[in-house]
Amino acid sequence: MPQETLILGLNPAWQRLFFLDKFTLGEVHRIAKVEEYASGKGINCGRVLRHLGGTPVLMHFLGADNGSRIFDELSADGIKQAPVWIHEPTRICTTIVSDGESTELIEPSPKLAVGENADFIQTLNNFWPTTQCVALCGSFPRSFDVSLINSLDFTGKRVFIDAINNIDAWLEKGVELLKINKLEYSELLDRLGIPQVKSSPQFWKMTAMAVLERLPIRNLVITDEEAPVRAFRFVEKKFQSLQIQPPEIQVKNNVGAGDSFFAGWLYADAQGMSFEQCLVKATAVSVARCEVDRPWKLDLARVAELESSLAPTLEKTGD
Secondary structure (H helix, E strand, O other): OOOEEEEEOOOOEEEEEEEEOOOOOOOOOOOOEEEEEEEOHHHHHHHHHHHHOOEEEEEEEEEHHHHHHHHHHHHHOOOEEEEEEEOOOOOEEEEEEEOOEEEEEEOOOOEOOHHHHHHHHHHHHHHHHHOOEEEEEOOOOEOOOOHHHHOOOOOOOEEEEEOOOOOHHHHHHOEEEEEEEHHHHHHHHHHHOOOOOOOOOOHHHHHHHHHHHHOOEEEEEEEOOOOOEEEEEEEOOEEEEEEEOOOOOOOOOOOOHHHHHHHHHHHHHHOOOOHHHHHHHHHHHHHHHHOOOOHHHOOHHHHHHHHHHHHHHOEEEEO
């Protein structure tokens, strides 16, 4: 049986997707098609990981009718869940898709009660002793007691992060992967006090080296929509830098592209693939996701095709 991956996707959403031929601010629109389904970074990651052949265990806060819908939908898909039931309703994320572009309207996350924080750590402790692979996806709900997870013992855990806020204590303990986008990378550099001279041709090398020298991050990956994906690490004190350019495609829906990238990396890592192979696999999964209407409907044959075409384009950008 494949090793389980505990996904902490603590801020899920019920997704409402509006498809329009054209979206103009201030105008009245008649929606061509509406879809609704369970969403959020952890859910998107978990669904794609399972579709690829992984074994996710999804832990999340669920509340009221939206929470019940999410639980039932994921259960029907065969995804193992460890829900923490809360009083406030799970938020709704409304996304307007028009001409290949997406506009997201995200409700505030639910506010947790003190007892619900206690329920969370009790549930987590049921899994933590036997969990070897942990993936933290996205933000936390309001009033979440971050100290509950900051105090966890990471001994024997392989930790993967796709988040930026309230993760400093995790990064200081050491993680296998930090996957963030370009804006989040800029925020991280600000927090670390690392100068950002973006006009410098050495910007990526100098800043990534500084981050990896300060924090025990094994692999650092920065995504930037259609721009190259950049990956950095130290191997035997030698700095390595790679980048890969996603191909131009006809985008059907790019919501959750970063979550799919993260799932692709988790799957590749679990299969024992190399740093380079993980980067290629994750990029292929992310691109294939954008060609379909929902994150978990990606075509695995298309993923394999993209891997074959992307592998020769992997570029070493610095040593």
